[in-house]
Amino acid sequence: MANIAMVEAVSLALSHELEHDKDVVILGEDVGINGGVFRATSGLAQKFGENRVIDTPLAEAMIAGMTVGLATQGMKPVAEAQFLGFIFPMFEQIVCHAARMRNRTRGRLTCPLVIRAPFGGGIHAPEHHSESIESMFAHTPGIRVVIPSSPSRAYGLLLAAIRDPDPVLFLEPKRIYRLVKEEVVNDGEELPLDMCFELREGNDITLVTWGSMVKETLEAADALAKQDISAEVIDVATVSPIDHDTIAESVKKTGRCVIIQEAPKHCSVGSEIAATLAENSLYSLMAPVKRVAGYDVIMPLFKLEKKYMPTVGRILKAVNEVMEVS
Amino acid sequence: MANIAMVEAVSLALSHELEHDKDVVILGEDVGINGGVFRATSGLAQKFGENRVIDTPLAEAMIAGMTVGLATQGMKPVAEAQFLGFIFPMFEQIVCHAARMRNRTRGRLTCPLVIRAPFGGGIHAPEHHSESIESMFAHTPGIRVVIPSSPSRAYGLLLAAIRDPDPVLFLEPKRIYRLVKEEVVNDGEELPLDMCFELREGNDITLVTWGSMVKETLEAADALAKQDISAEVIDVATVSPIDHDTIAESVKKTGRCVIIQEAPKHCSVGSEIAATLAENSLYSLMAPVKRVAGYDVIMPLFKLEKKYMPTVGRILKAVNEVMEVS
Amino acid sequence: MTTVASFSVEYIQYLSPNGTLTGETIPPIAKDFETIKSLYKTMVMTRVFDAKAISLQRTGKLGTYASSLGHEAVHVGIGSAMKYEDVFAPAYREYGVQFIRGVKMSEVLLYWGGDERGSNFSGPPHDFAWCVPIATQNTHAAGAALSFKLRKQPRCTVSVIGDGGSSKGDFLEAINAASAFKLPMVFVIINNGWAISVPREKQSSGETLAQKGIAGGLPSLQVDGNDLLAVHHEVKKALERARNGEGATVIEAITYRLGDHTTADDASRYRPDEEVENAKRFEPVLRLRQYLMDNNQWSVQQENKLMEDCAIKVEAAVKEYQSASKLPVSDMFDYMFAELPHDLQEQRAFALALEEENS
Amino acid sequence: MTTVASFSVEYIQYLSPNGTLTGETIPPIAKDFETIKSLYKTMVMTRVFDAKAISLQRTGKLGTYASSLGHEAVHVGIGSAMKYEDVFAPAYREYGVQFIRGVKMSEVLLYWGGDERGSNFSGPPHDFAWCVPIATQNTHAAGAALSFKLRKQPRCTVSVIGDGGSSKGDFLEAINAASAFKLPMVFVIINNGWAISVPREKQSSGETLAQKGIAGGLPSLQVDGNDLLAVHHEVKKALERARNGEGATVIEAITYRLGDHTTADDASRYRPDEEVENAKRFEPVLRLRQYLMDNNQWSVQQENKLMEDCAIKVEAAVKEYQSASKLPVSDMFDYMFAELPHDLQEQRAFALALEEENS
């Protein structure tokens, strides 16, 4: 019951499931003896053996396809894409098979699999290591997309993802892998999927976010509190399907909404949230919705990375604009 | 100057460019002697030879990668993905390379390529032949996504796409490949990318759509005219980047907007349009925005296909709901 | 300069095109006439079914259909070599394998009739469904094979791939996976000469397609895919190897696509008639019948009786297909997830209400 | 049963680990000491540069860096065999090739320093940039090679791939494309024993990685990748074949990654020290120096002078790197498209205004 970081909570959840469910296997590049490039599977091969924690050849389409194959035969594979930027060769398997197997066979074959991938910018990583493309998966019918933002949520949501009878993409914002430590009880208790977490109550404005941006958003909320602006902070957590009700409820109360995401803006999860407000909460809105998002550019190499990433400053600027409207 | 169908307009544009630009080559599966499974390259191999119209082995990642390779060396390849449902193996090359080559090399290497793909439902095709995933590409920084909706727009926009110095995904709504014939003058005149086409002027409501849904939307506009509702119809055409100004301008005039798309709703192009209205046109809106979209389900096999596709009836229903609000 | 590795690809045929046994060895099945007769019947049935399916499509009673004409020996050869508990990963036209494994003709029709229920078929519940995205089934098969290995089950997978599909990365990666993990599986490359309009030669200038297995160091061979005995025997041997923990095998079965790619295709646009006419001389059904007749195991009367039987069974399957209950609109929602998320519940309710309104 | 195809993979070494010539034949380069000396200097320079880059990273002056320690012979061997007009498609650590082709050390540093301008390098403008998504460069190379063929230019491409990357579909599809289109290209598999923490044996149980070329019927061989003479000579021969229209070759160069995968890696977690110690006995620089010295072509004085030279040049490169102008925020927008779309113009203006505000 020590305080642990988010990446350790990921390990802990994996370890828990390996121990309690013999159908669970982990597979991916460098997940074995090396324990993953971020140590998310650290010690697991040593503890559970190389038949449970499997280093694969370097071929993502193959990893995804085998994961689908394993899952259809009743295993519960947890595959790792080493970085989200390398998940593209998995697309065909994810979209055409994992997402469709249950529907295609009318329930005869199912895909209880998880694909984990670290993602997002901010750690000075090389090219292709920093992108946020959750929206592409969120657009895909038949899969869940889950993004934790704290050690305890990583633990509880990953347990739920592994146990879920359907495919889950579990995207881990690596910038906050070791940001804060939190007490996580290894009790095997899962957290609910498909639900937002209300991280802070407030009355003046609703800040909606997920993943690493939860950090900046909470900091912004702190700063706003000093300006006597009471911000409600919502962590979407499952970005597909989205728990729109919680968001609508909050906006009904506050009348204002700013959505914060690291991903580029165009056709994104933030777009969906804003669009749904435009459809269903128009009369709640006392001011335009605002999105604080990555620019629609290639994630820059790290010299300009910070200029790409939404900052507390940008959030405050957006909030102040929205608050000015009366 | 005969009347031709949209798929023939595609051929005509390809033929024009093959004739006038020796750097243009076509490549893909069955594009050669067979002329493509939809006859979009019909007769071209015969006319221009198998060094200009190239049948490739069956390997989409390879087609996309070679297309990138050709483009970086100054050719202007036009690749075909036989159906959009088979484009997934191309994702890594499109997102990681085609979209990034210019930016990565600060302009040293560029990617003047086009990838064409027929897409969408409604022709009783087998599994994976009917999906609409334009939103995944529209979310990707660095590529243009263009969708024609008539023979003349197909001709003019495809010419523009081939000549554009950057990568363009040219998605052809196959349901309307042969729906109407139109006179298309083979004068090599391109149409502008990045711009909406206003297909019909109106004052009461703005209907925003693209691709095959232009048909149903225009029919709905006709029906509305009979109810004395004057609908403005906008064909987005380039769904990335979107010409938001034209849409905003129209909504400013009409105060109401319904967005119609065949793709699933979640995190889609329609989401982006609605979100942008919520951000920038809130005070123009006299009623909530409405989206008429595909359900967030796997595109069903063809027995239920019609139940998936947005219909004129659904558009009218949405419009009437929006018009009721005063 | 030292040679560090050498490989070769053998070609195996037991039954010549004119129905006589060739070669030095004779596989056990060659003398097991009861089995051969039963497999012959399945081959003929498959062919009768195929013709019916095409005519259903032509008359608007079926969607696009992928014919198996000419592939009967390779399909039935595979099916007959497998055990029920093995897993089959098809592409989209291997009905002969599937009929042996218990898939019903009416289910094949349902699938091509645009009805997902066809894939919830009566074959082994662990078998994969038809797989349209080329070559993706090969890594599914590898995953299933890995599950058997991890669980120490004496089971194997068989996956097929076309000559066209043999160019796609997924197939090549699956071979590599089979090599790296020493998986209990068999790859059959069904080389029918064409990938829609693209001839075999345009896929690769390699002498064989079997040699793609050499990339992973797998035993790799060619068989005459119109020779039921060869396909059956070699797949069976490969399955035994796999079951004994000796790893995977790649078998290229050389056959010919006697029909169009699918009913949406018109092969006359790209394929010379003479090539097809010539290929008919090597087709699999005739040669097996000849073999049976030459061995006094089959008669014209039996053939006539069989044709009648097949017609009756196929008619019954068509009836069953056509009497399938209407698909409710809810069907497109109800198998998306084990439990339907909130959002989809709303969309489902909307779709049902719409249906109500419109009826 | 007839054998329809046979293949073998040869292993080629000219210079033994102790610096003596081995084997029956001696390639021309073995007696061209001026060239060897010049290439030796580049190898040493690359190594000095490498050590410096690692130390820059350790002191926070560079981002993650992929070392080329131990790969000098294979890199310089490739670079020296190519012509300027040929196209090189690198992965991410083949600096030795690139230095010969004119890429500046400061540009390599810029790239790993998080600055896109590093890829707008001084090497041939037609060369590909560093390619992080594994194996995707191989099909780029195939595409470039196709452009040469279509335009009837006497040019070739060379692409590299690691032992790990040799498992990925893109590499295998590129081999297939080279086979199908008979492309003027050379594939070099740089087998350094490890793909991050995954050893060569886990990638495939095939005897060699070269045999992946057999899948497409390409000539496929192994060379001692620590033997500059072997790499240079075999790549050169392969390029000649390619230029003569005889198609592609696959060369597996066996070397060893003497360092960590990148500076973000700690190989001691998964790799026994003894293995590394042992590998040092076969490393490329020492053996070439020995050969030169044994032939009275190199002296301790020359070596000392060379080390001084390298230090000076590397220092200058570091200076150049560190004095690069600041990247303006606008840079992240200005190379997205030839002409910036309206939307991005607005985002650019917003970003610039923000920058203004914050400064």
Ligand SMILES: Cc1ncc(C[n+]2csc(CCOP(=O)(O)OP(=O)(O)O)c2C)c(N)n1
């Ligand atoms: C990934 C993918 N690309 C393209 C297609 C379209 N397509 C369907 S079948 C086919 C040709 C397959 O040829 P082959 O592998 O030889 O199998 P055959 O049809 O001859 O049995 C193509 C290109 C597809 N289904 N999937």
Ligand SMILES: Cc1ncc(C[n+]2csc(CCOP(=O)(O)OP(=O)(O)O)c2C)c(N)n1
């Ligand atoms: C598609 C993809 N998957 C994963 C990675 C992460 N990654 C970078 S290097 C590497 C190992 C490469 O090993 P190898 O091909 O042997 O080349 P080496 O680094 O040894 O030169 C991995 C897995 C990547 N860059 N791209």
Ligand SMILES: [Mg+2]
């Ligand atoms: Mg075929």
Ligand SMILES: [Mg+2]
């Ligand atoms: Mg390596």
